Every structure is written in C-alpha cells, then in structure tokens.
Amino acid sequence: MLSLSNLPTPACLIDKVKMQNNIARLSTHIGSLGCRIRPHVKTHKSVEITQAIFEGGNASGITVSTLKEAKHFFAHGYKDVLYAVGIVPSKLEDVAQLLNQGCHLTIILDSVDMATRVVDSASAFGCIFPVMIELDTDGHRSGADPQGQEIINIANVLHQSEHTELKGVMTHAGESYNCFSHEEQRTIARQERDLSILAANRIRQQGIECAEVSIGSTPTAFAIDDLTGITEVRAGVYVLFDLVMAGLQVCKNENIAMSVLASVIGHQQHKDWVITDAGWMAMSRDRGTASHPVDQGYGLVCTVEGKVKADFIIADANQEHGILQHRNGSSETAISSFPLASKLRILPNHACSTAAQYDHFFLVENDTVLAELSTISGW
Amino acid sequence: MLSLSNLPTPACLIDKVKMQNNIARLSTHIGSLGCRIRPHVKTHKSVEITQAIFEGGNASGITVSTLKEAKHFFAHGYKDVLYAVGIVPSKLEDVAQLLNQGCHLTIILDSVDMATRVVDSASAFGCIFPVMIELDTDGHRSGADPQGQEIINIANVLHQSEHTELKGVMTHAGESYNCFSHEEQRTIARQERDLSILAANRIRQQGIECAEVSIGSTPTAFAIDDLTGITEVRAGVYVLFDLVMAGLQVCKNENIAMSVLASVIGHQQHKDWVITDAGWMAMSRDRGTASHPVDQGYGLVCTVEGKVKADFIIADANQEHGILQHRNGSSETAISSFPLASKLRILPNHACSTAAQYDHFFLVENDTVLAELSTISGW
Numbered sequence: 031m032l033s034l035s036n037l038p039t040p041a042c043l044i045d046k047v048k049m050q051n052n053i054a055r056l057s058t059h060i061g062s063l064g065c066r067i068r069p070h071v072k073t074h075k076s077v078e079i080t081q082a083i084f085e086g087g088n089a090s091g092i093t094v095s096t097l098k099e100a101k102h103f104f105a106h107g108y109k110d111v112l113y114a115v116g117i118v119p120s121k122l123e124d125v126a127q128l129l130n131q132g133c134h135l136t137i138i139l140d141s142v143d144m145a146t147r148v149v150d151s152a153s154a155f156g157c158i159f160p161v162m163i164e165l166d167t168d169g170h171r172s173g174a175d176p177q178g179q180e181i182i183n184i185a186n187v188l189h190q191s192e193h194t195e196l197k198g199v200m201t202h203a204g205e206s207y208n209c210f211s212h213e214e215q216r217t218i219a220r221q222e223r224d225l226s227i228l229a230a231n232r233i234r235q236q237g238i239e240c241a242e243v244s245i246g247s248t249p250t251a252f253a254i255d256d257l258t259g260i261t262e263v264r265a266g267v268y269v270l271f272d273l274v275m276a277g278l279q280v281c282k283n284e285n286i287a288m289s290v291l292a293s294v295i296g297h298q299q300h301k302d303w304v305i306t307d308a309g310w311m312a313m314s315r316d317r318g319t320a321s322h323p324v325d326q327g328y329g330l331v332c333t334v335e336g337k338v339k340a341d342f343i344i345a346d347a348n349q350e351h352g353i354l355q356h357r358n359g360s361s362e363t364a365i366s367s368f369p370l371a372s373k374l375r376i377l378p379n380h381a382c383s384t385a386a387q388y389d390h391f392f393l394v395e396n397d398t399v400l401a402e403l404s405t406i407s408g409w
Numbered sequence: 410m411l412s413l414s415n416l417p418t419p420a421c422l423i424d425k426v427k428m429q430n431n432i433a434r435l436s437t438h439i440g441s442l443g444c445r446i447r448p449h450v451k452t453h454k455s456v457e458i459t460q461a462i463f464e465g466g467n468a469s470g471i472t473v474s475t476l477k478e479a480k481h482f483f484a485h486g487y488k489d490v491l492y493a494v495g496i497v498p499s500k501l502e503d504v505a506q507l508l509n510q511g512c513h514l515t516i517i518l519d520s521v522d523m524a525t526r527v528v529d530s531a532s533a534f535g536c537i538f539p540v541m542i543e544l545d546t547d548g549h550r551s552g553a554d555p556q557g558q559e560i561i562n563i564a565n566v567l568h569q570s571e572h573t574e575l576k577g578v579m580t581h582a583g584e585s586y587n588c589f590s591h592e593e594q595r596t597i598a599r600q601e602r603d604l605s606i607l608a609a610n611r612i613r614q615q616g617i618e619c620a621e622v623s624i625g626s627t628p629t630a631f632a633i634d635d636l637t638g639i640t641e642v643r644a645g646v647y648v649l650f651d652l653v654m655a656g657l658q659v660c661k662n663e664n665i666a667m668s669v670l671a672s673v674i675g676h677q678q679h680k681d682w683v684i685t686d687a688g689w690m691a692m693s694r695d696r697g698t699a700s701h702p703v704d705q706g707y708g709l710v711c712t713v714e715g716k717v718k719a720d721f722i723i724a725d726a727n728q729e730h731g732i733l734q735h736r737n738g739s740s741e742t743a744i745s746s747f748p749l750a751s752k753l754r755i756l757p758n759h760a761c762s763t764a765a766q767y768d769h770f771f772l773v774e775n776d777t778v779l780a781e782l783s784t785i786s787g788w
Contacts, residue, residue, distance in 0.1 A: 038476075038500070040788060072728055095690075095729045097417075115686060115729045116674035118750045121417070140675050143749050171730055172675045172684050204727070295495035296519050296551045305551050307494060311474075312788075315694035315762055348583065349451055349761060350474045350494045351550055370522050371497045382728055383694055387765070389787040407786070408768040409419060409691075 032399035034334060039293040039373065040312035042388040044403060045336065046395045048287035049079070049269060053086035056251060056268050063257040066090040068112060068244065070266030073382045075099055076391065077106045078403045083269060091134075093264045097124050102406050104133040112136045112244070114200070114264070116144070116164060116172055119151040126155035136197055140164040140174045145187040145194075152193035161188050162200045162242065163233075167225040168218060170204030176229035185233045185240070198242025198261070199229045206249035210278055210323070219250035227259040249280050270381040273330055277322040283330065283338050288384065288391075289375040290329065292352065297365045304354035304368045308376055310347040314383035328352060329376035331368075335397070336375055339367065344376055352376070411778035413713060418672040418752065419691035421767040423782060424715065425774045427666035428458070428648060432465035435630060435647050444636040445469040447491060447623065449645030452761045454478055455770065456485045457782045462648060470513075472643045476503050481785050483512040491515045491623070493579070493643070495523070495543060495551055498530040505534035515576055519543040519553045524566040524573075531572035540567050541579045541621065542612075546604040547597060549583030555608035564612045564619070577621025577640070578608045585628035589657055589702070598629035606638040628659050649760040652709055656701040662709065662717050667763065667770075668754040669708065671731065676744045683733035683747045687755055689726040693762035707731060708755035710747075714776070715754055718746065723755055731755070 034043075060067050069083045072095035080103065083089050091110025094100045100111050101124075109132065117125070117137040128135045137159060139145055145161075152159050163184050166173030174180040181199070188196040203222035209215045222245050233240040246264030257263065270288045271281040292308035310328060319326040331342035331354060342364060345355040354374075356364050368374055378384035385391070391403040413422075439446050448462045451474035459482065462468055470489025473479045479490050480503075488511065496504070496516040507514045516538060518524055524540075531538050542563050545552030553559040560578070567575040582601035588594045601624045612619040625643030636642065649667040650660040671687035689707060698705040706722035710733060721743060724734040733753075735743050747753055757763035764770070770782040 038503075038788060039497075116684065118418075118672045118674055118686070120672065120750070124417075141749070144675070147750055166677075169680075171727060171732065172677070293497045293499065295497050296523070298545075298551070301548075305495065307497070310695075310762065311765060315696070315759075316689075317694070317696070348550060353550065370520070371499070371526055380694075383689065386690060387786075407766075409417060 033397045040308040041291045042391045043289045043394045044391045045287045057086045057088040061088045065257040066262050068093050068262045068264045073266040074385050076403050076405045096409050098409050110134050119147050126157050129157045136160040138162045138164045142183045145184045149191040159194045160197045161194050162197050165201040165229050167201045167222045168205035176225040185238045189238045198240050200244035203247045203250045206247045215249045215253035219254040267381050272381040273326045273379045274318040286377045288381045294368050294372050302363050304364045306352040308352045309350045311349050314387050316380040316383040318379040332375040334373040412776045419687040420670040421770045422668050422773045423770045424666045436465045436467040439642050440467045442636040445641050447472050447641045447643045452645040453764050455782050455784045475788050477788050489513050498526050501530050505536050508536045515539040517541045517543045521562045524563045528570040538573045539576045540573050541576050544580040546580045546601045547584035555604040564617050568617045577619050579623035582626045582629045585626045594628045594632035598633040646760050651760040652705045652758045653697040656698050665756045667760045673747050673751050681742050683743045685731040687731045688729045690728050695759040695762040697758040711754040713752040
C-alpha cells in the first residue's frame with residue numbers, strides 16, 4: 031500500500047473521509063427539503079468522485095460545463111446530463127450525436143435570437159433537443175430576466191418547433207459568492223428560488239409546459255430552507271470545498287478535502303522564505319481569497335498530516351515555485367517549521383481551478399494512498 | 410484543409426508566422442552576441458514548437474520545469490536538458506533513470522544543506538549527477554548569494570564527491586518582470602550577467618572548474634547588449650509572447666502568436682456585456698496585467714481574423730464564461746461589434762498559464778489550420 035512519502039510532488043490529494051462527509055452533508059440537507067441534487071462535475075471531472083456522490087444519495091443526473099465532460103461521463107454510464115453553458119449552433123452536431131446515442135443531454139440558452147438560431151439549425155439533425163431557459167436572478171453573468179417578456183418569447187419559439195422540447199428553467203446564483211454571511215446567502219438563495227418559480231409559472235400561464243425548475247450554487251444550496259416548487263439543486267464545489275468556501279463561512283478549513291502535497295526545495299534564510307515545488311502550476315493562478323477579509327495567498331499551509339498551520343500561506347508563486355511565508359512575521363519562523371526536503375500540504379483557494387491543473391488525483395485516508403482517481407481536461 | 414470556422418471553441422491558436430518571427434528575433438540577437446539559447450519549453454511543452462525553435466538556429470539544449478517534461482522531450486530526441494527547479498533527494502531516482510538512459514540531465518540546488526543531501530543520496534544510483542548552482546541575482550525567488558560564502562561551500566561539496574559533477578552556475582532575473590522600460594531591463598540584465606560571472610570566477614579561484622554560466626529571462630535576453638563570459642541564455646515565453654510581455658514593452662500586441670478562439674454565446678443588452686465560451690478555464694486565472702499601467706482583464710479581444718480591438722477586453726470570467734466589455738464604455742457597443750454566435754480571438758495575459766489549460770494547440774496561418782500541435786501537462 032502506498033503512503034504519502036511514496037508520492038511525487040507536487041500531487042493533488044483528495045481526503046476520502048472529508049469528501050464523504052461533504053457529500054453526506056448536502057445530500058442530507060437537500061433530502062430533508064424533499065429535493066434532489068444534480069451535481070456539477072466541472073469541479074473535479076472525475077468519474078470516481080461522481081460515483082461517490084451518487085452513492086451518497088439524492089443525486090439525479092449530472093451537470094457539465096463542456097461537451098467533452100458530457101461525452102466522457104456518458105461513456106461511463108451517466109445518461110441524464112445538463113450542459114449548463116449557453117449553446118451555439120456550431121455545437122449542435124456534437125449534442126445531436128450524444129442524443130442519438132441515447133444520452134439525455136439538455137442544452138440551455140437565454141435569448142429569442144439564440145432560440146431561433148437553434149430551432150433553425152436543429153432540423154438538420156433528426157432529433158429533438160431538450161432545452162432549458164437560462165435565467166438571470168442576480169445580475170452576475172448570463173440569463174434572461176425572469177420577469178421580462180424575453181422568456182415568454184423564447185418559450186414560444188421552443189414550444190412551436192418540432193425539433194426542440196422546453197424542459198424548464200434554470201439559474202445559478204453567482205452573487206452568492208459575494209455573500210460572507212449565512213443570512214446574506216439565504217437572501218440570495220430565496221431570491222434565486224422565488225424568481226425561478228416565478229419564471230416557470232409565467233411560462234405555464236401561457237399554456238406551455240415547464241416541468242423543471244433547476245437552481246443552484248454551493249452557498250445557496252446550503253443556505254436555502256424551503257425548496258417547494260424546485261425540482262433540482264445544482265452544486266459542484268461542495269464535494270471538495272476550498273478556501274473561498276471557507277472564507278464565505280460555508281465550510282471550515284478542516285472540511286476541505288483537496289490539498290496539494292509539496293516538497294521544500296529551498297530556504298531563503300535572510301527573508302524567512304521557504305521555497306516549495308508547488309507553484310501556480312500546482313495551485314492554479316486562482317486568487318479567489320484576494321478580495322476576502324482573510325487573503326490566503328496561493329493557499330493555506332498544513333503539515334504533511336493535514337493539520338492546518340494557520341499562520342503560514344503561499345504568499346507568492348512562480349510556475350513551479352511557491353514562496354511559503356509567515357502571514358505577518360513571527361517568532362515561529364517558516365524555515366524552522368518546514369525543513370529542507372520535508373513535505374507539507376497546501377489547501378487551495380478554488381478546488382475547480384486547482385483540480386484542472388492535474389491529470390489525476392490521489393485518494394487518501396490519513397497517510398495511506400487508497401487509489402489514483404482519473405480526471406479529464408480540455409474541450 | 411481545415412479553417413478556423415471548423416474548429417470547436419474554445420481553442421488555442423498558434424500563429425505560425427508570428428511564432429517564426431519571434432524565434433528569429435531572439436536567435437538573431439543572441440547569435441549576434443556570440444552566444445547560444447537554451448529555450449525553456451515550460452511555456453508550451455510542445456515538441457513541435459521546440460523543433461521550430463531549433464530550426465530557427467542558435468539553440469543548444471533545452472530547459473524544463475518538471476521531470477515529466479524532461480522525460481517527454483528526451484523520448485523525442487532532446488538529450489541535453491536542464492531541470493531548472495531546485496532538486497530534492499526524492500526526485501533523484503527519476504533523474505538517475507534518465508541519466509542511465511543517456512539523457513544529459515542537469516539538476517540545480519542553492520545550499521550546502523541540499524548539496525550534502527544530494528551527495529549522500531547520489532551514491533545509491535551508480536551515476537554521476539551533473540549539477541549547477543542556482544544564484545539569486547535580484548532577490549526574487551531562489552538561489553544563493555553570488556558574493557557569499559555559500560556558493561564556495563556548495564562548490565566544494567559537489568567537487569569533492571565522485572557522484573556529482575559541478576557544471577556551472579545559473580540564475581533567472583525574475584525582477585525583469587517588474588521593469589517597464591528597456592533601460593530598466595538592461596540594468597537588471599547586466600546585473601544578472603555580471604553577478605553570474607562573478608560567482609563563476611569566485612568558484613574558479615578555488616581551483617574548481619565552473620564551465621557553464623547560464624542566465625536568462627525573456628526581458629533580459631532581449632535587453633542584454635554584451636554576453637562575454639556567458640555560455641547560454643535561457644528564455645521561454647518569447648516564442649509566443651503575451652500581454653505581460655507587451656505591457657513590459659518587450660514586444661507589441663501584434664507579435665503575440667497565441668490566441669484563444671471563442672464563440673459569442675450570449676448578450677446582456679442592458680449592460681452591453683458579450684458572453685463568450687472562453688472563461689478562465691480557457692484563458693487561465695492569470696491576471697498578470699492587473700499590476701500593469703494597462704490592465705487587460707482576462708485578455709485583449711481581437712476579431713476572428715486576429716486584428717486587435719484595443720477597446721475591448723474580457724473584463725471578468727467564470728469557469729466557462731467570459732464577460733467581454735468595452736474598456737471604458739463607448740458609442741461603439743460590445744454587442745454590436747460581436748454578434749451572437751460569431752467568433753473572436755483573445756490574446757492571453759500569460760502564454761505559459763494559458764497553454765497549460767489545453768491538451769493541444771492549433772497551428773494557423775491566416776484562416777487556415779495547418780496542424781494540431783501536441784502538448785503535455787502535469788508532473
């Protein structure tokens with residue numbers, strides 16, 4: 031059996047027990063509200079981790095962010111797939127191929143213009159495209175106004191075509207990432223829920239079926255207290271968590287299941303810098319906590335056993351070099367805490383972006399490496 | 410023959426003519442100074458691009474940032490390899506395997522402590538490890554003081570062991586990335602050169618051979634005006650260039666050979682936002698121009714033909730969504746310039762980090778796709 035000391039560095043570790051606890055926490059919460067989860071696999075793009083989520087219960091289909099993910103997960107038996115990034119006609123050929131192979135792949139769009147383009151292109155492929163209307167419930171990105179005329183017009187275009195099927199409405203409360211308290215998150219969560227139900231009902235009042243009402247983000251999924259009228263909740267990063275989520279008080283640092291194993295390759299004695307072999311290539315360039323009350327640099331440092339050393343962060347990074355420093359300077363120096371050639375772990379700012387830097391992860395329990403987990407990248 | 414309109418989005422494009430011009434520019438400059446280039450392949454990790462660099466002349470061996478790169482390029486015929494990240498003993502087994510297969514792989518270190526650990530471990534592998542001493546000439550990262558006693562002590566440790574061979578000294582002028590004028594860059598370049606030669610001569614005065622004096626960074630490689638005493642110049646990003654290099658005046662935007670092809674997937678009319686399918690996963694999280702006089706957001710927008718639209722940047726990004734906006738607001742709106750379902754190109758902040766998001770690139774000339782280029786990732 032491999033142990034951490036056998037692994038090359040840098041390496042991306044997934045703590046099995048923490049992951050399972052994270053899965054159980056959301057499954058229990060959403061289950062208690064009588065709803066289902068459609069996990070977003072973009073966080074890890076790993077079939078094995080997705081399998082653990084499904085074993086944790088209350089999961090229906092999956093959410094993907096690329097057609098490559100859709101193809102990969104369909105090839106591994108996941109047939110109910112929501113591609114949650116706005117479609118363009120040039121991608122319909124790939125979508126049609128999956129539909130014709132038996133994958134129930136739903137696409138999304140947010141304008142009459144795009145709906146018309148999709149309907150015009152769809153006839154060439156001999157299949158019916160399931161479509162959801164993307165809503166904008168908090169102004170953070172894409173989506174049509176739940177209270178505007180556009181969604182009614184989109185619904186009519188999709189309803190009238192024999193090549194498309196309106197499945198429902200969906201949104202993502204991106205604004206929740208700017209909410210640093212549970213109360214603010216709940217306010218955004220209720221807004222996400224209420225505006226989505228409003229949009230679905232407005233479409234239904236036109237005599238058009240709108241079966242699905244899909245909402246979600248990790249902060250709002252935990253903050254919501256009533257899911258009446260909602261058919262599924264999408265969330266991705268909750269399975270691993272990260273420093274951004276901990277900064278938003280959605281989890282604690284101790285719940286973060288992903289860490290990067292690194293080696294100490296140098297000391298700069300006069301500056302009390304510890305140089306590690308986990309630079310931004312290993313951590314990603316994500317500085318998601320830079321705007322938080324506590325800036326965690328390129329990551330929060332732990333002992334090799336996984337114990338958080340709260341005073342130490344990766345203060346700066348080059349491609350394959352991390353500069354580990356004490357947060358404020360202290361009598362406990364970095365170089366005395368992290369000897370040359372020793373190993374340590376680093377918690378990432380953003381699990382999705384760190385995961386993308388790796389072509390495999392190691393599933394670990396304490397010091398033991400249980401398995402190598404697969405992941406994919408690219409488009 | 411494929412054209413850009415056949416490619417899926419997002420896709421990473423390499424402009425062949427621009428790349429060849431960039432290669433020729435550094436090759437000519439370093440050649441005119443009587444020196445050789447050891448290109449850093451970490452930027453692209455592509456054998457085909459490296460081949461183009463060697464065809465451009467004046468290249469000796471290669472520089473790598475990971476042992477995976479060393480193995481990959483050795484398997485493709487590159488035998489003279491400098492692994493330019495500080496070694497730890499746990500990596501010596503992989504290094505020894507390459508040495509025993511005939512790869513001339515040089516490692517680096519910057520302390521007596523690490524030199525002693527390497528010497529102690531080296532005897533187990535039945536080979537002689539070529540080693541360079543890493544110098545710190547501008548305080549930006551790793552390396553020993555060129556004027557201090559440490560380098561003399563390291564040289565003695567390496568010289569006295571039968572398992573190591575001191576090849577020379579090397580440094581990287583990371584400070585050049587903070588120099589916004591050619592004059593400042595030349596000052597740092599001369600400092601990089603002079604301190605490296607000083608260190609080599611101090612070691613030679615001990616009666617210890619110190620053949621190689623290796624320096625480099627893309628800004629200093631172009632800024633240096635005399636390379637007497639230097640045996641090789643290392644540079645990586647010059648082959649493609651990026652917005653950080655353009656911001657430092659090392660190149661013009663028009664010289665940037667890498668761009669990301671994207672599709673317009675939505676419009677937010679009331680905010681004049683154009684939503685593209687190139688988010689931070691396609692561009693990387695690198696915000697290298699955030700500290701520059703001109704902040705280019707997540708990338709500078711071009712027409713699909715590659716013409717820079719200097720007023721438009723990717724102002725914000727989610728994983729698979731880019732938010733394209735006018736830099737300051739204007740009468741020329743973003744949504745009128747970039748119609749729904751149309752394509753565009755985006756110049757990256759940092760070619761190294763953007764390249765790492767892809768498992769292949771497309772070599773293009775005008776609208777024509779000439780070839781798919783391979784690349785590797787991970788460790």
